[in-house]
Amino acid sequence: MLFSQDPVADFINLSFEPVWESVRPVPIVRIDFGNGSVLTRTLHGNILTSVCTPDGLVVDALPGIYTESGYVAQLNLLCAVARNAQSSPEAKRDMLVRAYHRGQAQALKKMAAPGQKAADQKQLYITKRVIERPIELALLPAQIAGVPQTPAKPALTAAEDVARWKELEEDTRLNERTRRRQIHELLATAGLVLPKQVTHPIYKDVLHADLDDPYLGLGDVLFATYPFAKEDAVH
Amino acid sequence: MKRTLRPQHLSCIGGVAVVGLTTLLLARTFAGGRSPKPPAPQPAMNPAAARAPNVPNGIAIRDYSKSVIEVPTQKVLAARTVPAAPAPGDTFVNPKAQPGKVRWHRDFDVACAAAKKSGKPVLLFQMMGRLDDRFC
Numbered sequence: 127m128l129f130s131q132d133p134v135a136d137f138i139n140l141s142f143e144p145v146w147e148s149v150r151p152v153p154i155v156r157i158d159f160g161n162g163s164v165l166t167r168t169l170h171g172n173i174l175t176s177v178c179t180p181d182g183l184v185v186d187a188l189p190g191i192y193t194e195s196g197y198v199a200q201l202n203l204l205c206a207v208a209r210n211a212q213s214s215p216e217a218k219r220d221m222l223v224r225a226y227h228r229g230q231a232q233a234l235k236k237m238a239a240p241g242q243k244a245a246d247q248k249q250l251y252i253t254k255r256v257i258e259r260p261i262e263l264a265l266l267p268a269q270i271a272g273v274p275q276t277p278a279k280p281a282l283t284a285a286e287d288v289a290r291w292k293e294l295e296e297d298t299r300l301n302e303r304t305r306r307r308q309i310h311e312l313l314a315t316a317g318l319v320l321p322k323q324v325t326h327p328i329y330k331d332v333l334h335a336d337l338d339d340p341y342l343g344l345g346d347v348l349f350a351t352y353p354f355a356k357e358d359a360v361h
Numbered sequence: 362m363k364r365t366l367r368p369q370h371l372s373c374i375g376g377v378a379v380v381g382l383t384t385l386l387l388a389r390t391f392a393g394g395r396s397p398k399p400p401a402p403q404p405a406m407n408p409a410a411a412r413a414p415n416v417p418n419g420i421a422i423r424d425y426s427k428s429v430i431e432v433p434t435q436k437v438l439a440a441r442t443v444p445a446a447p448a449p450g451d452t453f454v455n456p457k458a459q460p461g462k463v464r465w466h467r468d469f470d471v472a473c474a475a476a477k478k479s480g481k482p483v484l485l486f487q488m489m490g491r492l493d494d495r496f497c
Contacts, residue, residue, distance in 0.1 A: 129462060143483050146460065147469065178476075182470075182473045
């Protein structure tokens with residue numbers, strides 16, 4: 127588990143005031159094979175990691191699951207963005223956060239790594255000796271602070287561990303491309319808001335898990351050929 | 362020696378004669394084909410006593426009578442029957458687990474209060490299920 131890894135846990139304890147909360151019960155599937163073997167799995171669970179100001183307003187969010195190194199790297203960046211937002215004048219804070227998200231969304235749309243895009247722009251502007259930084263870069267750190275070293279790829283031997291790692295890597299890439307762009311676009315519109323104002327839209331539109339749907343969007347799949355769906359729905 | 366009939370003997374013979382005569386009369390009555398006086402017609406106990414149309418005689422009356430008796434009973438039982446509670450051991454209990462090595466605050470408000478003192482941002486980890494459950 128992610129939070130059982132020392133580098134991840136130590137970094138979070140050092141850099142954040144952490145809290146977890148459950149948005150709804152997770153669906154659990156149990157298959158009893160009748161010979162004493164029982165398979166238990168969660169179904170359609172998903173996570174959302176938000177970084178907030180001390181006032182409880184969402185600065186940015188990481189959707190879904192990441193590799194340990196990817197998670198720590200992103201949290202490190204978001205920690206810096208949140209600190210910069212908090213240190214900026216309160217009247218400008220919302221505008222700066224919206225501009226930050228616009229810039230990140232545009233960078234991802236062009237399929238460029240956001241950090242690299244920012245670095246390129248900064249270099250360009252330094253070369254041209256422009257004094258003011260573009261507003262989209264205002265919240266980004268000038269230098270990324272050192273992060274605890276987590277192995278980019280742990281030493282895995284079992285075939286299923288390797289397969290699971292590949293899935294994690296793929297999830298991380300998906301999160302950082304498609305899902306992060308969606309979150310940037312959402313927060314560029316919403317601005318600085320409380321978590322409860324964006325949790326349901328993010329779960330529904332980004333993570334594809336509608337928290338208000340009792341079947342979490344799986345109703346069509348579960349009841350496609352079920353003959354008593356209408357009767358069960360009445361009761 | 363001369364035998365004489367005593368009174369006890371005479372009464373015994375008389376009783377036998379009466380019984381025999383009665384038996385003879387009854388036998389003649391039934392053998393003659395005359396049936397006993399039919400019982401008075403009983404009032405119908407329920408509307409089902411009437412023959413249902415297009416139904417074999419006898420079967421319909423018996424079954425319809427039964428259904429009139431049994432249906433209300435079924436309704437009574439159904440209304441009074443309480444759904445059985447699940448037997449102990451049928452409900453899945455998600456075992457508890459340590460939520461990692463992070464020092465989690467109790468809730469979001471407490472984390473925000475701590476953040477105002479420390480100057481650190483708040484990390485809000487949201488999930489389905491519970492982080493301190495084994496299956497989450």
